[in-house]
Amino acid sequence: MADVSGVSGSTSPYNTGSYTAETTDKNTLNITSYFKLLSAQLASQDMTNPMDNSELLAQMSQMAMVQSLSSMTKSVDSQIAFAQQSYSVGMIGKEVTVLVEGEAGSGQQTTTKTGIVESVHLTDDEPVIRLKGDTTDYKLSDIASIKNSSGSSAAGPSPVDTSPAGPSSEEP
Numbered sequence: 083m084a085d086v087s088g089v090s091g092s093t094s095p096y097n098t099g100s101y102t103a104e105t106t107d108k109n110t111l112n113i114t115s116y117f118k119l120l121s122a123q124l125a126s127q128d129m130t131n132p133m134d135n136s137e138l139l140a141q142m143s144q145m146a147m148v149q150s151l152s153s154m155t156k157s158v159d160s161q162i163a164f165a166q167q168s169y170s171v172g173m174i175g176k177e178v179t180v181l182v183e184g185e186a187g188s189g190q191q192t193t194t195k196t197g198i199v200e201s202v203h204l205t206d207d208e209p210v211i212r213l214k215g216d217t218t219d220y221k222l223s224d225i226a227s228i229k230n231s232s233g234s235s236a237a238g239p240s241p242v243d244t245s246p247a248g249p250s251s252e253e254p
Contacts, residue, residue, distance in 0.1 A: 116145045170202045170209035170222060178211070179227040180220045198231050 111119075120141070127133050176199050184190025197213030210219035 113145065113149050166209055166222060167204050170204070170211060173199045173211060173228065174202060175199065175231055177229040177231045178213070178225050180211075180213075180224045181226050182224070194226060 120138075124133065177196065178199055179194050179196045182193045182195050184192060195213070195216070197216060199211045200214040201212045203210050203212070203219065208221050208223070210221055211225075212219055
């Protein structure tokens with residue numbers, strides 16, 4: 083059999099990707115399809131050598147375990163999403179510093195941008211924030227620090243400050 087580990091969809095032989103099949107009703111086993119399979123197995127078994135009761139019980143308990151784990155996973159995922167949404171909404175009005183990566187291949191280093199969180203968008207998988215005076219959306223994972231805003235004044239600093247990332251000479 084041929085080795086296909088180096089096959090990729092890109093034009094460069096050095097860029098590889100991973101591809102997974104999409105989950106559909108035909109390629110996943112749920113509780114309904116499990117019971118259909120079990121009943122077919124029981125109907126077509128050899129009556130002179132029937133299926134062992136302990137084996138049947140082990141299969142059923144394993145399927146029940148899989149079903150409870152997948153429902154628990156869904157529950158944890160929804161709790162994480164709710165926590166992220168609650169956390170991000172609580173950041174409105176706070177002063178945050180976000181990391182902004184330079185474009186790949188351009189040689190630019192990562193910079194930081196500081197500003198007041200003006201809005202939060204909950205439409206994607208991960209909530210994104212937008213800074214006052216900036217039209218870029220930043221993920222929560224881009225945030226480097228959070229401070230309470232010190233109130234804005236007309237002569238105060240600009241709401242968006244861009245500076246190179248790295249050790250700062252300022253003390254917190």
